[in-house]
Amino acid sequence: MFRAVNLFKDKYLSFSPVVHFVLKLVISYLLMLGMYECYRGLSIPGGSFYWPMLEKYGPIRWMAEGLAYLVALTVQKVGHNVVIDGPLLRLDSGAGVIIVPGCLGLKIMFCWIAFIFAFPSSKNKTPFILLGLVLIQIINIGRISALLLSYQYQKDLFMDHHDLFNILAYIAVGAMLLVWVRGIGKVPSL
Numbered sequence: 001m002f003r004a005v006n007l008f009k010d011k012y013l014s015f016s017p018v019v020h021f022v023l024k025l026v027i028s029y030l031l032m033l034g035m036y037e038c039y040r041g042l043s044i045p046g047g048s049f050y051w052p053m054l055e056k057y058g059p060i061r062w063m064a065e066g067l068a069y070l071v072a073l074t075v076q077k078v079g080h081n082v083v084i085d086g087p088l089l090r091l092d093s094g095a096g097v098i099i100v101p102g103c104l105g106l107k108i109m110f111c112w113i114a115f116i117f118a119f120p121s122s123k124n125k126t127p128f129i130l131l132g133l134v135l136i137q138i139i140n141i142g143r144i145s146a147l148l149l150s151y152q153y154q155k156d157l158f159m160d161h162h163d164l165f166n167i168l169a170y171i172a173v174g175a176m177l178l179v180w181v182r183g184i185g186k187v188p189s190l
Contacts, residue, residue, distance in 0.1 A: 024118035032110040095151035
């Protein structure tokens with residue numbers, strides 16, 4: 001029996017390391033994204049499975065308000081007054097941002113977790129995952145702080161400020177992934 005299972009596994013389930021990495025990456029990312037979307041479906045008003053308690057007291061709201069608080073602290077440290085009203089941040093000048101679930105960086109955090117999880121390594125991945133999540137949030141705090149200040153000072157940029165800061169944040173996370181891959185030293189071969 002076990003021999004038949006091993007033969008089946010060797011014949012049909014043996015992939016190159018790159019295919020194995022990509023499958024693991026995609027499946028783990030889609031699982032996290034699916035759980036997040038299910039949660040969002042439960043916490044958005046008007047849905048058939050709406051649960052008001054999740055909208056009011058759920059972790060997404062806590063994360064949005066916590067991020068708003070950290071952004072406000074950052075902007076206040078550079079000399080601006082910031083008014084916080086839940087996930088809304090406003091400067092004295094009237095410029096403001098609303099931190100919605102898409103601003104939390106959850107999808108890029110899912111990418112980070114999936115990438116580190118899927119990448120072949122014998123090292124303990126937990127510290128790298130946690131460090132990466134902290135760095136992503138620091139980048140996100142800087143991104144939203146710069147976005148808030150840019151709406152006050154630089155209104156006529158060649159592109160939307162939001163898109164520019166998103167691109168810069170993704171470049172920073174890509175650099176973090178490159179550091180991870182080079183630090184491990186074991187890159188799957190084709």
